[in-house]
Amino acid sequence: MTTAVHPSTADATTSTERLLRMYRRMLMIRLFEEQVNDLYTRALMPGLAHLYIGEEAVAVGICEALRPDDYITSTHRGHGHCLAKGASIDRMFAELLGKEAGYCKGKGGSMHIADPDTGNLGANAIVGGSTGIATGAAFSAKRLGTGQVAVCFFGEGALGQGLLYEVMNLAALWKLPVIYVCENNMYNEYTHYLETTAGDILARGPAFGVPSESVDGQDVRVVHAAASRLVDRARKGEGPALLVVNTYRYMGHHVGDVSREYYRSKQEEQQWKTERDPIKLLADQLTGQNLEQIHAEVKAEIDQGLQFALAAPYPNVDKVGQDVYA
Amino acid sequence: MPEVATAVRELTLAEAIREALAEELRRDSRVFILGEDIAEAGHPFKVLTGLVSEFGPERILDTPISEAGFTAVAVGAAMTGMRPVVDIMFGDFVTLTMDQMVNQAAKIHYMSGGKWKVPMVMRTTLGATRRSAAQHSQSLHAWFCHIPGLKVVMPSTPYDAKGLLKTAIRDENPVVFFEDKMMYRLKGPVPAEEYTIPLGVADIKRAGDDVTIVATSSMVQVALGAASLLEEAGISAEVIDPRTLWPLDERTIIDSVKKTSRAMVVDEGYERYGVTAEIASVIAQGAFFDLEAPVKRMGAMHVPIPFSPPLEDVTVATEKSVFEAARALCGAK
Numbered sequence: 224m225t226t227a228v229h230p231s232t233a234d235a236t237t238s239t240e241r242l243l244r245m246y247r248r249m250l251m252i253r254l255f256e257e258q259v260n261d262l263y264t265r266a267l268m269p270g271l272a273h274l275y276i277g278e279e280a281v282a283v284g285i286c287e288a289l290r291p292d293d294y295i296t297s298t299h300r301g302h303g304h305c306l307a308k309g310a311s312i313d314r315m316f317a318e319l320l321g322k323e324a325g326y327c328k329g330k331g332g333s334m335h336i337a338d339p340d341t342g343n344l345g346a347n348a349i350v351g352g353s354t355g356i357a358t359g360a361a362f363s364a365k366r367l368g369t370g371q372v373a374v375c376f377f378g379e380g381a382l383g384q385g386l387l388y389e390v391m392n393l394a395a396l397w398k399l400p401v402i403y404v405c406e407n408n409m410y411n412e413y414t415h416y417l418e419t420t421a422g423d424i425l426a427r428g429p430a431f432g433v434p435s436e437s438v439d440g441q442d443v444r445v446v447h448a449a450a451s452r453l454v455d456r457a458r459k460g461e462g463p464a465l466l467v468v469n470t471y472r473y474m475g476h477h478v479g480d481v482s483r484e485y486y487r488s489k490q491e492e493q494q495w496k497t498e499r500d501p502i503k504l505l506a507d508q509l510t511g512q513n514l515e516q517i518h519a520e521v522k523a524e525i526d527q528g529l530q531f532a533l534a535a536p537y538p539n540v541d542k543v544g545q546d547v548y549a
Numbered sequence: 550m551p552e553v554a555t556a557v558r559e560l561t562l563a564e565a566i567r568e569a570l571a572e573e574l575r576r577d578s579r580v581f582i583l584g585e586d587i588a589e590a591g592h593p594f595k596v597l598t599g600l601v602s603e604f605g606p607e608r609i610l611d612t613p614i615s616e617a618g619f620t621a622v623a624v625g626a627a628m629t630g631m632r633p634v635v636d637i638m639f640g641d642f643v644t645l646t647m648d649q650m651v652n653q654a655a656k657i658h659y660m661s662g663g664k665w666k667v668p669m670v671m672r673t674t675l676g677a678t679r680r681s682a683a684q685h686s687q688s689l690h691a692w693f694c695h696i697p698g699l700k701v702v703m704p705s706t707p708y709d710a711k712g713l714l715k716t717a718i719r720d721e722n723p724v725v726f727f728e729d730k731m732m733y734r735l736k737g738p739v740p741a742e743e744y745t746i747p748l749g750v751a752d753i754k755r756a757g758d759d760v761t762i763v764a765t766s767s768m769v770q771v772a773l774g775a776a777s778l779l780e781e782a783g784i785s786a787e788v789i790d791p792r793t794l795w796p797l798d799e800r801t802i803i804d805s806v807k808k809t810s811r812a813m814v815v816d817e818g819y820e821r822y823g824v825t826a827e828i829a830s831v832i833a834q835g836a837f838f839d840l841e842a843p844v845k846r847m848g849a850m851h852v853p854i855p856f857s858p859p860l861e862d863v864t865v866a867t868e869k870s871v872f873e874a875a876r877a878l879c880g881a882k
Contacts, residue, residue, distance in 0.1 A: 294629065328662035337661035344628060345661055349652050355621020356653065362622055363629035366581075366607075373625075386648070389618025396613070546663035547697050549721035 237444055242509060245287055245443050247517050249279035249502050252303045254525045255312060259302065259319060259333075263478040267533075268319055270332055275303030277473035280501035281406050282307035284446025285374060285466075288454045294342045294360040294373040296353035299334045300472075301346030304376050309341040312528030322535040329538050330546065342371075351377060351384030354403070358390040361401035361463070372400040372457045374450075380411035382420050382427070391463065395431045400457035402450070403433075403465045406440065408472040413486045428465035440470030441499040444508070471495040558741055563596045563733040565707035566672075569714040570597070570634065572743070574604050577632060580718060583610040583619050584636025593638060594674075594733055616645035620671065624654045624723075627669040632718060637673035639685045640727065643692070646671070654723040655698030670717045674730040675817060676767050677865050683853035686861070688767075688817040691824050693725045694794045700724040700748060701794040705769035707737040709792055712746030720748065729767035729817075749796030753805070757787035760811040760875050763802055763828050764788060768815040768847075768866060775871035782872075784879050794824060802828065803835035811878050812836075813845040815866050820848025845878050847871065 256276045262268040275282070278300075286295070286307035297304035305315060310326065318325025319333050326336050337345035344360055347353035357375030364371035381387055382405065394401050411419050428435030434456075438449045446468060453464040473496060475483055483492075506514055560568065573580050582597070588611045591598030601609040612619040616637060623633035637643055643650070654667045675688035693701045702717055702724060704710035710728065717724040754769055755776050764772035769790045776786040787805050791798055806812045812832050814825040825846035832844050850864040 296625075326662065327660060327664070330662050331660040335660040337657075337665055339664050344625070345657065345665065347653075349648055352648060352653060355618060355649060356625035356628065359622040359625020359627070359631075360629045362626045363631050366626075367630055386617050386621060389613075389615040390621055392613060393615065393618055393622055546659045548700075549658050549663070549666040549668075 237447070239509070239512070241287065242444070242505065243512060243517070245283050245447065246502070246505050246509060246514070247521060248283045248307055249443065249505065250518060250521050251312070251524070252279045252282065252306050253502060254521055255306060255315070256302060258525055258529055260474070260478055262319075269321055272319070272333055272478045273300040273476065274474045274478065275300055277495065277501070278406060278408055278440065278470045279303055280443035280446050281404070281440045281468045281470050282376070284443040285404060285450040287447050288450035289374065290371070292342055292369075293371050294344055294357065294364070296344045296357040296373070296375050297336070297346035298353070298376055298378055299346065299348045299350070300378065301334065301336060301376075305336045305338070305343055305346065308343050310336065310338055310343065312524055313531040316528050316532030317535050320532050320535070321537060322532055323538040323542075324532070324535040328542065328546070351381035351387050353377070354381065354387045355390045358394050358399060358401050361394065361399035362397065364400055365397070370458055372402065372454050374402045374404055376404050376406060378411070379405055379407040379409070379416045379420065379424065381405075382424060383411070388427070391428070391431050391433055391465070394463040395433050398460065398462040400460070401463045402453050402457060403463065405465065405467045406470055407467055408470050410472060410476070410486065412476045413480070415486065424467050425465075433463050433465050435465035435467065437467040437469065440468035441501045441504055443501055443505055471499065557738040559736045560707045560739040561733060562707045562710055562728065562735050562737075563594065565711040565739050566596055566714060566728065567598070567600065568739070569711040571600060571603065573715055573718045574600070574608060579630060580632040580634065581608040581610060582634045582636060583612050583623060585612055585614055585638055587611060587636050592636065594730060596733060597636070616642050617649060620646040620649045621653070623669050624649055624657070624667055627667045628657065628665050633669045634718060635669065635671045637671060640673045640675045640689050641684050641687045643671070643673055643689055647692075650693065650699065650723065650725070651696050655696045658722070659698060666721050667723045668721045670714070670724045670726055672726045672728065675727045676729040676731045677817065677849065677854045678861055679731060680856065680858060680861065682856040686854035688727075688849060690725070690727045690794060691818045691822070694824065694827070698723065700796065702726045702748065702792070703766040703794055704728070704792060705754070705766050705790050707735065707739050709746060709752065709790070711739055712744050713748065713792060716745045716748055719745070727766060732767060732770070735770070746792070748793045749798055751789055751791045751798035751801040753787065753801070754790050755786065755788040757785040757809065759785045759809055760813065760879055761787045761789060761802070761805040761809045762813045762815060762871065762875065764790060764815040765794065765817070765824060767817050771866055771868050771871055772815055774868035775875060778868060778872040779875055782876060782881065784876065784881065786875060791828070797831070799831050799835060802831060806832050806836040807839045810839050810841045812840070813847065813871070813875055813878060815847045815871055817865055818848055819851060820846055821851050823848045842878050845874055847874060
C-alpha cells in the first residue's frame with residue numbers, strides 16, 4: 224500500500240489555539256475510553272465496548288475541519304467520532320450504561336450513539352452499513368443547497384463490503400459532497416488487513432474517479448490538513464473523496480479481546496504506543512503550554528460525566544415499546 | 550366499498566399509482582423517485598411514463614443497477630430532509646436491500662431514541678403467473694411484516710393504491726408498498742378529487758354472511774371472483790382486504806369472523822410462516838369461540854416459482870381453488 228506522509232502539508236497557519244483544542248479533544252477521547260475500559264472490566268457496563276484508543280487523531284483532525292452542522296456517520300468503534308463531533312461526556316456515558324439520560328434514551332448503547340444536534344447520523348454496528356447513509360446525507364445537502372458535507376468514517380474491514388463501492392459509484396456520478404474516511408487500524412477484528420484486502424486500498428477511489436489520498440493518522444495536524452482540503456473541495460461542489468488514514472488500535476477488537484498474541488505481537492503494540500502515539504506527538508509540538516492543566520480539566524470533566532451517568536436512572540420498562548414508529 | 554364521486558373516472562392501477570406520485574411530487578418539493586430505468590424509460594412496467602417530462606431527471610432519478618446502494622442513499626436522504634420513493638423493479642430484488650431496510654431504515658428511529666426519522670417509501674412488486682420464473686415472481690411482503698419499524702402496504706384496487714400511496718409518502722416512517730405486477734392494467738373507479746386513505750384500516754370489499762375470506766393484494770380479485778361463484782352455489786362470502794399488513798386492522802377481521810363463524814385467509818406469499826399464518830392466528834385469538842371450523846389458509850406453494858406455465862399455475866390460489874376450499878369449509882359436498 225502506498226503511504227504518503229507529508230508533515231509539510233500540515234496547515235502552516237494552524238494556530239496554537241487550534242492545536243490546543245485538538246489536544247484537549249484527543250485527550251478527552253483517550254481518558255473517556257480508558258474510563259470505559261475500567262467500567263467494562265469492573266462489570267459496570269453491559270454489552271460490548273470497542274475502544275478508539277490510539278486512533279484519536281483521526282476523528283479529531285477530521286471533525287476539526289467540519290462545521291457543526293456537517294454530517295458524520297460512525298462505526299461500532301464510534302465513541303471517538305461522537306466526542307470529536309461535539310457529543311457531551313455525560314450523555315455519552317449515560318448511553319453506554321443504558322440510562323434514560325443517554326443520547327438514545329438507553330436504546331442504542333455503545334454502538335449506536337446518534338445526535339442530530341451535532342450532525343451525528345449515528346454510529347452503526349453493521350460494518351460498512353452507514354456508507355449509504357452518509358452518501359444520502361450528502362445527497363440531501365446538495366439537493367437542498369445547504370453547503371453541508373458528510374463524512375463517512377469506516378474501518379478498513381469495510382473494504383470487503385460491496386455497499387461501499389455501490390455508493391462510491393453513486394457519489395461520483397452525482398458529485399456528492401461526501402468524504403469516505405477509511406481508518407486503517409490494520410486489523411479486521413482479529414485478522415491483519417493484508418490477509419483480507421487485495422490490491423491497493425488507495426486505488427479503489429480512482430477506479431470511480433474519486434480523488435484519494437493517504438495520510439499518517441497519528442499526526443493530527445496532517446489529518447486535519449488533508450481533511451480541510453477535501454472538505455473545502457466537497458463544499459465547493461467538486462465531489463466526493465477517499466481519505467485513507469493509517470492508524471493503530473492499541474487495544475483489542477473489543478474490551479474482552481485481551482490475549483492478542485495469536486494475531487499481533489506485544490512488541491508491535493509497544494512500538495506504536497511509544498513511537499507513534501498521537502497525543503504525545505502533538506504534545507511535542509506544544510512545548511511551553513500548560514498541558515497538565517488541560518489534563519486536569521479533562522479528567523474532572525470525565526469524572527463528573529461518569530458520576531452523572533452512574534447516578535442516572537434506567538428507563539422505565541414502559542418505554543420499551545416507544546419510538547418504534549415516528 | 551369506498552364511496553366515489555358520481556361521474557366516476559376509471560383508471561388502471563398503473564395510472565392511479567402514477568397520479569398519486571405526480572400529486573405528491575407537485576405538493577412537496579422534497580419528494581423524489583429513484584430507481585432503475587424510471588426516467589425516460591418510465592419503468593419496464595410503464596408505471597412512471599411521463600413523470601420525467603413534468604418533474605425532470607433530478608426528481609425522477611435514474612440509478613445504476615445498485616439496489617442496495619440507492620436504497621441506502623434513500624435512507625440517508627430521508628434522515629436529512631428529503632422524502633425519497635425508492636423503486637425496486639421486481640419484488641425479488643428486495644433481497645439486495647435487506648440490510649438497509651431491516652438493520653438501518655427500520656431501526657434508526659428506535660436506536661436513536663426517537664431522534665432521527667426515516668420517511669421513505671419503497672415501492673416494489675409481487676405476484677406470480679407472469680412466466681418469469683423463480684427470481685422474478687416471488688411475493689416477499691411477509692419478510693417486511695416481521696420487522697418492527699416498517700409498515701407494509703398491499704393495495705388491491707386503483708382507488709386504494711392511489712389513496713394509500715399518498716398516505717405512505719406523507720408517513721414519517723419507512724413504508725414498503727407492494728404492487729401486484731399482474732394488476733397494473735386492472736381498471737377501477739378513481740375520483741379526480743384529492744383523497745388519501747389511512748394506513749391500518751381494512752376495507753370490506755364484499756359483504757356476506759356465511760364465510761369470511763381475508764385476502765390481500767392480487768388475491769382480493771381472486772377472492773371476489775370466488776365469492777361470485779359461491780353466491781351461485783348458495784354461499785354468501787364476505788371479502789375483507791386488510792390493505793395494510795402493518796399496521797393491521799385486526800378489529801375488522803375479527804368482527805367479520807364473529808359474524809360469519811368461518812374464515813379463510815388467501816395471500817400470494819409463501820404459506821409457511823407467512824401472512825396467512827399470522828392472520829389465522831389473529832382470528833384464532835380474537836374469534837376462537839365463534840368459529841365453527843378451523844381457519845383455512847391458502848398461500849403460495851412451498852416451492853421456488855417454476856417457469857413452465859402448467860407448473861407455475863398450481864403454485865398460487867385461483868378463483869376455482871378458493872371457491873372449492875370455501876365450499877368445503879362451509880360443509881357443502
